[in-house]
Amino acid sequence: MRDSIESKVSNMHQLNIWNRWAKSFAVFIVLGVSLYSVSTVLAAAPTLTHVYPAGGQRGTTVQVTATGTFDWPVKVWSPGLQIMTGKEKGKLDISIPADLATDRVWIRFYNDEGASAAVPFLIGNLRELTEKEPNNTAVEAQEIADSRGIVNGVLQAAGDVDGFSVQLEEGHTLVAALSANSRLGSPMDAILQLATPSGFVVAENHDAIGLDPRLTYTATQSATYIVRVFAFPSAPNSSIRYAGAANYIYRLTMTTGPYIANAGPLSTSQSELGDVAVFGWNLPANARLPVKPLGDALLVAQREFEPLSAGVSPDVQLGFVFSPTYAGSARVRLTPHPVIMNSADGDEEPPITLTAPTSISGRLSKDREVDHYLVTLRKSQRVVLIAECDRGELPVIPLMRLTHPDGTPAAATKDPGTRKETTLTFVAKMDGDHVLEVFDRYGHGSERHFYRITVVEERTDFELTIGSDTLVLEKDKPLEIEISVNRKIQGGVKLGPITVSVDGLPKGIVATSAVSQPTGDTAKKVKISIAKSSTNYSGPIRVVGTTSEPTKLRRTARTPPKLGNSFDTIWFTAQ
Structure with missing residues (x-):
């Protein structure tokens, strides 16, 4: 009996030990899984969806809140700005240089595992304000002192309408311009209205710049008016109601002072930037401002470029026009060839003569206007004529007709559909001055119907594109990058082999080069492999192509x- 009792006690003791061990093991397993999960989360690359406010005033420091998934503090990359991370997670103090020559910069978070998408941050000159709720009704409308400022707002939920009260004097012109979808990528199709306190709408606009509205109104009497903002989804759905969400972020500029809408001419030469006339509202007569390279030296590491097209060669850059005392700004194209600097009305007598390569800007000032130029060509000379407006910000859709020196029809552009660029590729059949006619697709004209004509000779060239602006080299695993090659063979002049390589890698990381041959599988695509021995790295790189046939060319x-622009830098992470 005693042995049986001792045996039971011993078994119970062992069972207790086993239970304690099992519980400890379970805790260890749970803790281990938790630690592993935390480690996995902490090791992930950051994400960044937006910052709010989504912009700031030159010469000031603004605090913004970043939204996304990231550890804190996080590493921040944003050429052109000085950014300090705050003590509170997601808070950034952003200092903006007073002379920053751009209307937009980009902010990216990164760590040793990768990088977030770059998100836009807009730059302005007026004082910054923050939208305050409730402001849905005329009674609750937020007052804007002096009727000047840039309001940072959010349409927070479905049905949200933001209202702002402005005092206008008789004869004064209010400009209200909203940046959201086109410049910030907010998924909203906004509408602006200007109404009296009783609700009578005196001005309204829907899609002035892409899906973003802009309106102007000259007050017929001194009174208080309400600027209203509401939106539909940029991607239409089955609902018929005002939309809103946390990412319906906007910046609303309101001013009765000077406002720049565009510059003329739309291009200047890279060798001689000069100054240009500015157009808009409430501007001094004959106002002109200097052109600066977009971002100047501050944005060399992440400069915006126009997407490549018939009128945009890889040599084209962007310039910027602004004044610290004006609202608004303008971008102009910086071309490698000469530019006729006067903005022509196209009805000069005799017509202006264009000789390749050159660009000129014109304006269709009235409905059904047709502008005329002379294009001097040699027999068998191959040229490309491009008519375009400045991206989506100007209303004209320019078409062209070309006539031989003997008066017979030579060529005409086709309907471009939704695009605002038309192109004629032409081989001259005779020497002499060919008459070029320029007109709007719908026969419209106004003080804002500016266009640009470019005449260049066809030439053999090439372009390189890459499918992403971020790359990650994982541990112990080579990275393969595919580069698309667009060979532009003109006039039968062949393009030789193109060597494609990576520029900007640190020591310890090696990339192979690839050669795109004129024919075969590599003519349109090549692959580059990147591997590392020991070095971790996070930073920008460039992919570069060079050739010496038929002439030396270097392209990135x-x-x-x-959001309308490309970059020539790629963010690269070597884990």
Whole structure:
């Protein structure tokens, strides 16, 4: 009996030990899984969806809140700005240089595992304000002192309408311009209204710049008016109601002071930037401002470029026009060839003569206007004529007709559909001055119907594009990059082999080069491999292509267009 009792006690003791061990093991397993999960989360690359406010005033420091998934503090990359991370997670203090020559910069978070998408941050000159709720009704409308400022707002939920009260004096012109979808990527199709306190709408606009509205109104009497903002989804759905969400972020500029809408001419030469006339509202007569390279030296590491097209060669850059005392700004194209600097009305007598390569800007000032130029060509000379407006910000859709020196029809552009660029590729059949006619697709004209004509000789060239603006080299695993090659063979002049390589890698990381041959599988695509021995790295790189046939050319790969522009730098992470 005693042995039986001792045996039971011993078994119970062992069972207790086993239970304690099992519980400890279970805790260890749970803790281990938890630690592993935390480690996995902490090791992930950051994400960044937006910052709010989504812009700031030159010469000031603004605090913004970043939204996304990231550890804190996080590493921040944003050429052109000085950014300090705050003590509170997601808070950034952003200092903006007073002379920053751009209307937009980009902010990216990164760590040792990778990088977030770059998000836009807009730059302005007026004082910054923050939208305050409730402001849905005329009674609750937020007052804007002096009727001047840039309001940072959010349409927070479905049905949200933001209202702002402005005092206008008789004869004064209010400009209200909203940046959201086109410049920030907010998924909204906004509408602006200007109404009296009783609700009578005196001005309204829907899609002035892409899906973003802009309106102007000259007050017929001194009174208080309400500026209203509401939106539908940029991607239409089955609902018929005002939309809103946390990412319906906007910047609303309101001013009765000077406002720049565009510059003329739309291009200047890279060798002689000069100054240009500015157009808009409430501007001094004959106002002119100097052209600066977009971002100047501050944005060399992440400069925006126009997407490549018939009128945009890889040599084209962007310039910027602004005044610290004006609202608004303008971008102009910086071309490698000469530019006729006067903005022609196209009805000069005798017509202005264009000789390749050159560009000129014109304006269709009235409905059904047809502008005329002379294009001097040699027999058998191959040229490309491009008519375009300045991206989506100007209303004209320019078409062209070309006539031989003997008066017979030579060529005409086709309907471009939704695009605002038309192109004629032409081989002259005779020497002499060919008459070029330029007109709007719908026969419209106004003080804002500016266009640009470019005449260049066809030439053999090439372009490189890459499918992403971020790359990650994982541990102990080579990275393979595919580069698309667009060979532009003109006039039967062949393009020789193109050597494609990576520029900007640190020591310890090696990339192979690739050669795109004129024919075969590599003519349109090549692959580059990157491997490392020991070095970790996070930073920008460039993919570069060079050739010496038929002449020396160097081109950098462009990233996919984002909010209307591309980059020639790619963010590279070696884990």
